[in-house]
Amino acid sequence: MRYAFAKDCITPKLGTRLAGFNRTIPVQGVLDDLFLQVLLIEDKNQQQFLLISGDIIGFESSFVKKMRRFVNKKYPQVSESAVCFNATHTHGGPATIYFVEAIGAYDKSYMNFLEKKLKLLIEEVISAKMKNAEISGGNGQCELSVNRRLPT
Secondary structure, three states: OEEEEEEEEOOOOOOOOOOOOOOOOOOOOOOOOOEEEEEEEEOOOOOEEEEEEEOOOOOOHHHHHHHHHHHHHHOOOOOHHHEEEEEOOOOOOOOOOOOOHHHOOOOHHHHHHHHHHHHHHHHHHHHOOOEEOOOOOOOOOOOOOOOOOOOO
16 A cells, blocks of 8 residues: 655634634634645555545535545546545634534635645645555544433
8 A cells, every 4th residue: 555645734814703602703813723634545456545634614515526526537546436525623713614604604715725725735645756554443442522311
C-alpha cells in the first residue's frame, strides 16, 4: 500500500459567526487552528481512495457531490465512490451545512474558501510522490460519549 497526505489551516477570520449552540457573538480569538486534511491511499492494484477530513461542523451533501465530481473528472483514476468525507463536527467554525438560521446561517464565502483550499490539497496529494505504508486495525471499548439512556 502507498499513501500521500496533505493538510492546510482553515481557521476562519476573526469576526466570523460560528455554527451551532445559538451563537450570536462572532469569533473573537483563536485557541486552536482548524485544519482540512486529505489522505490518498493506493492499494496493490493501483486503486485509489481519497479521505477528506475537515475540522468543521459537517459537509453539506451538495458540496460532497460537487467535490466528488471534480475529483473524478480531473483525476479519472479516483472514482466518485472512492472519495470519502469526514467532519470532526466542531462548533468552533462557520456553518458549513444548512441549519435553522438561529443557530448558524450557511456561510457561502467560507464555503468558497474551503472549496479552493480543498481543490489545492487534492491536487497536492494526487501529484505527490507516494510513500509506502502498512495498515492495521483493532477494536476496543470506550466509556466516553456513551448512550446514557440505555441501562448498562
